Amino acid sequence: xxxxxNAKKCAALHIDGSKRDLVQGTGFQIQGxxxxxLAEGQAYQxxxxxxxxxxxxxxxDTIQEILQDATKIDASLLAxxxxxxxxxxxxxxxxxxxxxxxxxxxxPLNKVDKIIRKLVKKWLFLPQRASHELVYITxxxxxxxxxxxxxxxxxAVITHAFCLLTCPDATVxxxxxxxxxxxxxxxxxxxxxxxxxxxxxxxxxxxxxxxxEHDIASLWSRxxxxxxxLGKHIGCRWEWCEERxxxxxxxxxxxxxxxxxxxxxxxxxxxxxLKATIHSLYVETLKHKPDPGKAFDLTSKxxxxxxxxxxxxxxxxxxxxxxxxxxxxxxxxxxxVHHGNRDKRCRKCGYSNESSLxxxxxxxxxxxxxxxxxxNAIQNxxxxxxxxxxxxxSVNCTIPGTDSQL
Ligand SMILES: [Zn+2]
Numbered sequence: 001x002x003x004x005x006n007a008k009k010c011a012a013l014h015i016d017g018s019k020r021d022l023v024q025g026t027g028f029q030i031q032g033x034x035x036x037x038l039a040e041g042q043a044y045q046x047x048x049x050x051x052x053x054x055x056x057x058x059x060x061d062t063i064q065e066i067l068q069d070a071t072k073i074d075a076s077l078l079a080x081x082x083x084x085x086x087x088x089x090x091x092x093x094x095x096x097x098x099x100x101x102x103x104x105x106x107x108p109l110n111k112v113d114k115i116i117r118k119l120v121k122k123w124l125f126l127p128q129r130a131s132h133e134l135v136y137i138t139x140x141x142x143x144x145x146x147x148x149x150x151x152x153x154x155x156a157v158i159t160h161a162f163c164l165l166t167c168p169d170a171t172v173x174x175x176x177x178x179x180x181x182x183x184x185x186x187x188x189x190x191x192x193x194x195x196x197x198x199x200x201x202x203x204x205x206x207x208x209x210x211x212x213e214h215d216i217a218s219l220w221s222r223x224x225x226x227x228x229x230l231g232k233h234i235g236c237r238w239e240w241c242e243e244r245x246x247x248x249x250x251x252x253x254x255x256x257x258x259x260x261x262x263x264x265x266x267x268x269x270x271x272x273x274l275k276a277t278i279h280s281l282y283v284e285t286l287k288h289k290p291d292p293g294k295a296f297d298l299t300s301k302x303x304x305x306x307x308x309x310x311x312x313x314x315x316x317x318x319x320x321x322x323x324x325x326x327x328x329x330x331x332x333x334x335x336x337v338h339h340g341n342r343d344k345r346c347r348k349c350g351y352s353n354e355s356s357l358x359x360x361x362x363x364x365x366x367x368x369x370x371x372x373x374x375x376n377a378i379q380n381x382x383x384x385x386x387x388x389x390x391x392x393x394s395v396n397c398t399i400p401g402t403d404s405q406l
Contacts (some may be wrong), residue, residue: 002243004031005030005031005233007029007030007031007033007034007178009034010030010035011035011036011037011038011044012026012027012028012035012036012038013038013044013052014026014037015029015053019148021040022040022053022152023038023039023040023053025037029297032062038052038053040052040053041053041054041055042053042055043055043057046101046374047097047101048062048097048098048099048101048293048348049102049144049238050099050102054350055101056105057077057100057102057104057107057324058103058105058293059098059104060108061372062098063095063098063108063112063113066091066094066095066098067115069090069091070091070115070116070135071340073086073087073091074119074122074123076338078124079312079317079320080123080320081123081186081308081309081311081312081320082122082312082316082328083119083123083312084120084123084144084145084146085310087116087119087146088145088146091280092146092152095112095149096152097155097308098158099152099153099156100160103217103222103396109150110149110150110151112149112204113148113149113150116146116148116149116239117132117135120146121133121135122143124144124324125146125320125321125322125325126324126328127325127330129330130285130324130325130328130330131292131328132287132288133282133286134292134327134328135148135283136148136282137277137279137282137283137286137300138279139306139309139310140303140306140328141279141283141300141306142296142299142300142305142306142309142327143282143309144243145222147275150229151230151275151278153226154226154227154229154230154294155226155230155271155278156221156378157223157226158224158227158230158236158249158270159224159270159271159274159276160219161176161201161220161223162247162249162262162267162270163179163267163270164166164176164266165180165218165247166246166247166264171254179214179220180197180201181197182387183200183218183221184196184197184200184220187209188200188201188209191214192248193269193318194240194242194256196239196248198237198238198239198240198360199238200220200224201220201223201224201227201238202224202227202228202231202237202238203224203225203227203228203229203231205228206275223262224331230274230278233278233281234251234252234254234277234278234281235251235252236249236251236252236274237249237250237279238250240245240263241261241263244263246263246264246320248261248263248264249261249270250285251273251274251277253277253280254277254280254284255280255284259368269340276392283300286300288298291328291329292327292329294328295326295327295328296327299327307361310321326357327357328406329357331357331360333357333360334346334347335353335356344370346359346360346364348360348364348366348367349364349365349366351364379395383395
């Protein structure tokens with residue numbers, strides 16, 4: 001194909017499982033020039049991922065860069081919704097890509113998650129104790145659409161494994177499938193069925209699958225752990241279809257008993273299906289929380305209720321700073337503090353319990369002028385929105401041409 005390799009930028013890794021020292025320092029040549037042999041624990045940077053044998057693969061530098069960028073976004077003069085957008089457009093895909101290529105350790109990943117969540121809550125003007133779910137759910141449902149790093153990692157690993165095992169190219173498929181058979185065989189030490197392999201991948205620890213074999217960490221052990229973790233939340237698992245002789249991933253629907261089975265021919269849909277199910281799980285969790293549940297149940301119903309999240313359209317900073325707190329019932333009202341024995345009375349009218357936002361917004365008498373102004377503002381907005389060709393609009397009078405008192 002006319003390709004030329006730069007031998008200085010290449011590296012070779014030779015592993016022999018039958019030897020005491022697994023890594024052989026064999027010298028290879030490419031186009032007549034020697035290639036650097038990698039030793040055990042030595043890494044080669046491949047697309048930002050340290051690659052090698054028994055290498056700590058967590059791309060510390062890449063993670064550090066991403067966190068620095070997040071801090072820069074935070075310090076910028078962007079509007080809060082633009083900060084969320086910048087995070088989702090530039091940083092999350094970067095993290096996603098990194099997770100696809102490397103085995104990132106849990107601790108640094110949780111650290112990234114914590115820092116990003118803290119920033120997003122700050123941009124949403126939410127107190128840090130507010131429900132995490134709002135950060136993770138989609139704009140359409142009223143959230144910030146920022147994925148939880150652990151979920152992102154599990155989805156990336158499962159999707160990557162599925163794509164390898166169902167690759168249309170038989171060579172690639174076999175290179176992936178053979179070590180998987182070996183890993184499964186090593187675990188249960190007997191002849192394998194396809195069912196065994198899917199049980200292994202799904203992270204089953206029943207009977208023979210539960211034996212601790214001190215397996216060398218590989219894509220397959222990671223797939224197993226990822227499916228097991230995600231399976232506990234959303235119930236997804238690997239399946240072998242005997243009839244069609246093909247591999248699939250079963251993803252249950254959160255609000256019904258239905259299941260989606262992603263087959264090899266629909267392999268491109270797996271990532272989206274898993275993410276959608278994770279989103280619905282967070283939506284359902286938030287709906288069932290006593291404090292935010294009531295408002296969230298309504299605001300998550302219609303896209304129109306959340307139109308401003310993606311672009312901040314028709315939204316003043318004052319509105320933005322109020323709305324997420326109001327929806328999650330985190331507005332610092334006298335009655336909302338559950339601990340201690342403090343005065344819960346309304347600071348305006350003296351009503352016994354200033355606990356509910358509805359009291360402040362709709363039934364605190366000193367604000368009655370504000371109710372009227374709010375009513376008029378909404379009414380006037382509707383009047384402007386109705387096209388003139390639809391007829392005359394009457395405001396604040398009985399219905400013309402009828403006897404109705406309405
Ligand atoms: Zn009041």
